[in-house]
Amino acid sequence: MKSRLSLAAAALLALLLYSSQAQSQDTQCWTPAKADIVLLVDGSWSIGRLNFKTIRNFIFRIVSAFIIGPDRVQIGLAQYSGDPKTEWHLNAHPTMESLLDSIASLPYKGGNTMTGLALSYILQNNFKPEVGLRENARKIGVLITDGKSQDEIILKSKSLRDAGIELYAIGVKDADENELRAIATDPDEIHMYNIKDFQFLVDIVEDLTVNLCNSIKGPGEEVKAPTNLVTSEVTHHSFRATWTAPSGHVDEYRVTYVAVTGGPVQELLVGGFETTTGLEGLTPLTEYVVSVYSVVGEMSSEPLNGTETTSATNMVVYDETSTTMxxxxxxADDATGYMLLYKSINATEPQLEREVSVGGDVTNVLLENLIPNTAYTIRQYALHGEAASQPLEEIGVTCASYSFSSVTHISHILKYVQRHGLL
Incomplete structure (x- = not known):
């Protein structure tokens, strides 16, 4: 059964979408990188229930920007005042639906502002492998508070940073800016926010989302391109492209192809577990540039490029006699000429390969002075200036020849058959 948002979560989402102050829905974080994010939310009495609802809406917006899942972004949340409490661990919500449900029903705790104690708490309880922390994921903590801490925060926040956890500090209204700077990872212009009032939290959603997304990606994070592009099965109207998948997850591949001489760029999408596709509906004797991109979400890799030239159209051998065919x-479109190369393959004596060249308007050639009862390989190349297409290949076989005595003998046999009514 499909999971569904609770009524509370659905109502909250509808409110966010309807609000004229809502964040643009274009602000999304599409990345293959993994991240474990723990939100540390101040639930002290100074917040108040109405403002806590605003914080809940703010968290809802931020979380909605990410791809939630065991192989992407995991989000845990702890609320603190006098004594911190884990609302849910990193691995508690493997889907966006269940995570949004929990945010919509997040209760207001109440109590004193013990930020230092809360910072130690998430290091000891939330950033742990047994509750979902992954070794190869970015570790990020996000503090949301409205006041000055009533305990020590400098050493506690340093312990988190020393553990490889990147810290964001968001202060509202009466928050102490010096404390926020001491908690946040450098540089402050990326990791520290100080807002005058709760109603202005909406104004930092987009900027915070972008900064968090960059933290998740990490330096130099990018989608890896496929490698080793090979083309095969070339015909006058199609060929196949095959490549090697990169390491890491790929949602799909985007394959584009266009004639070197210009024209519309064609595009098709291939599933992330496939590494080959056929390109069809092509023009004969035309060179195409093929580009293959790895796609993860809305991010694309650099292209893997290659070229291939379609062959000329079909060739037929007919009207074989003992010495001609x-x-x-x-x-072929835009062909300036054609070249035929032919050679016997079962003659009693070796034969040299012969060549016949004709203009671009000629599509029929008589091959003469052939050896009777002999097979010939014939290769035809369509020429486009100095460029030659892939060859079309056929085999033609000349008829056997008969001497005068053989013909006379056959004539006698036919007369005998007719005389005795055998025909």
Whole structure:
């Protein structure tokens, strides 16, 4: 059964979408990187129930920007006042739906502002492997508070940073800016926010989302491109492209192809577990540039590029006699000429390969002076200036020849058959 938002979460989401002050829905964080984020929320009496609802809406907006899941972003939350409390651990909500449900029903705790105690608490209780912390994930803590701490915070926040946890500090109204700077990871212009009132939290949603997303990506984080592009199965109207997948997760591949001479760029999407696709509906004797991109969410890798040239159209060998045969083919667009190479493959003596060249308007050639009862390989190249297409190949076989005595012998046999009514 599909999971659904609770009525509270659905109502909250509707309110956010309706509000004229709502964050643009274009602010999203699409990245293959993993992150474990613990939100540390001040629930002291100075906040008040109405402002706590505003904080809840603020968290709802921020969380909605990420891809939630065991292989992407996990979010835990602890609320503090006099004594910190874990509302849910990192691994408690593997889906966006269940996480938003919990945010919508987050209770207001009440109590004193013991920020130092709360910082120690999340290090000892929330950033732990047994509750979902992953070794290869970015570790991020986000503090939201409205007042000055009633205990020591400098050493407590340093312990978190020394453990490799990147800290954001968001202060509202009566928060102490010096404390916020001491808690936040450098640089302060990225990790520290000091807001005059709760109603202005909405104004930092977009900037905070972007900064958090950059923290999740980390320095130099990018989607890896595929490698080793190979083309095969070339015909006059299609060919196949195959590549090697990069390490790491890929949602899908975007394959584009366009004629070197210009024209519309064609695009198709291939599932992330597939590494080959056929390109069809192409023009004969045309060179194409193929580009393959890894796609994760809305992020794309650098392209893997290659080229391939389609062959000329189909060729037919017909009207074979003992010393001649005809070859015809369909005209290739923009061909300036054609070259045919042919050679016997079962003659009693080795034969040199012969060549016939014709203009671009010719699509039918007579091959003469052939050896009777002999197979010939025929290769046809469509020419476009100095460029040659992939060859079309066929085999033609000349008929056997008969001497005069053989013909006379056959004639006698036919007369005998007719005389005795055998025909």
């Amino acid at each position: 005809r070859v015809r083919w369909e005209k």
